[in-house]
Amino acid sequence: MKALVLAGGKGTRLRPLTHTSAKQLVPIANKPVLYYGLDAIRDAGITSVGIIVGDTAREIREAVGDGSRFGLEVTYILQEEPLGLAHCVLIARQFLADEPFVMYLGDNFLVDGITDLVDAFREADYDAQILLTKVAEPQFYGVAELGPDGEIVGLEEKPEHPRSDLAIVGVYTFSPAIHEAVRSIRPSARGELEITDAITWLIDNGRRVHSHFVGGYWKDTGRLQDMLECNRIVLEGIERSVRGSVDGFSEITGRVVVEPGAVVENSVIRGPAVIGADTKINGSYVGPYTSIGEGCLLENAEVEYSIILGDSAITGVSGLTYSLIGRNVEVTRAVGVPNMNQLMVGDHSKIQVRA
Structure with a gap:
């Protein structure tokens, strides 16, 4: 067959x-x-x-x-x-x-x-x-x-x-x-x-x-909603595995996978969630049902129920949820009143959001 x-x-x-x-x-x-x-x-x-x-x-x-x-x-x-x-x-x-x-x-x-x-x-x-x-x-x-x-x-x-x-x-x-x-x-x-x-x-x-x-x-x-729902279903079944580096100022709760080469500093990660290889998370919050690809950077950011593809950077942005972020994307803070953001962003993009 x-x-x-x-x-x-x-x-x-x-x-x-x-x-x-x-x-x-x-x-x-x-x-x-x-x-x-x-x-x-x-x-x-x-x-x-x-x-x-x-x-x-x-x-x-x-x-x-x-x-x-x-x-x-x-x-x-x-x-x-x-x-x-x-x-x-x-x-x-x-x-x-x-x-x-x-x-x-x-x-x-x-x-x-x-x-x-x-x-x-x-x-x-x-x-x-x-x-x-x-x-x-x-x-x-x-x-x-x-x-x-x-x-x-x-x-x-x-x-x-x-x-x-x-x-x-x-x-x-x-x-x-x-x-x-x-x-x-x-x-x-x-x-x-x-x-x-x-x-x-x-x-x-x-x-x-x-x-x-x-x-x-x-x-x-x-x-988009189907991708996020499938992501949720798969993450529900993962087992905790921390093979990257997590410092003593960070809090890892629940079923979280931290791949080799990833670095978590002064951050909170609440599972189920997956952090890809060689990704750096600093001063950030990663909430449930989030997948972050390899080679990403999260700095002073908050994200949950989202999929972030490889080599993207999110800095200074809070309230990022229900989002699908492509590869090589930069999401940075813009001046203004904080609010929730929903994003679906293509590859090689640079955007600013109110955060």
Whole structure:
């Protein structure tokens, strides 16, 4: 069995951050989202992985390499234009050959991985298996309608009046029958080959399409609030580990990771939180659910419930919360009345805030 990982796309909902960075490489607890997916694929017993790349191909290649660090063998497949998920299957035909495969959208986050999904598919005789989860607002998702035995009888894309509350999660398993399906459909109104249309083709032609439910936590990490929520979930499960330097004037409370080379001086850190390697924190407060990347500087600053990417500096700023800060960013104090700040800042930026 193989895996097809989709790591193209423009990440428009995370702009301006994704103007200069692949959305799949934005970190959760200092680990890129894409890495969680690759680990899940390996843990499910799959080692041959094709990665669909687009405009951010160079960055994805640099981050993943040949896949050996994950225990995988990686092949890169270029999608020159974003022409749909089914188009990804179409252009990966040579790599996939006639083997069954799992298709994994690289910006999806599943706490419990995909082993149960893959095992169920291997044991059954399905042509497609779709991962589903119940949601409160199904009108914002692709929605599946099930038959009495869990078979999928219909799919809708963001329906005004949903027939169920079962949202389609971005992980699928397919038999080679999907190749005929993607060749048989036509582009949708938005000019893309839709995977839901290909699955509908399978259903209409008597193929077995079944459901599988998410066993744990799932998020599509396409928005700021989703990234911060995933960060919170992962940090809830960390164990305390202080391998950097913490002076006697600092207070470390709860589940806090301080990576090697990090320096904490005259500061308060309340977990769960992660402090990246070679980061310096001086005279500052780091509150719960915060991830700070490597090589950062926090000086006379206060931050909580936020993600700060590597090599950024925050100085003289208090009340920073619910924020996603890109790489090589400088956030400094401006003259004025203190207030709370919410920031989503792209890479290589310099900003001033009232603090």
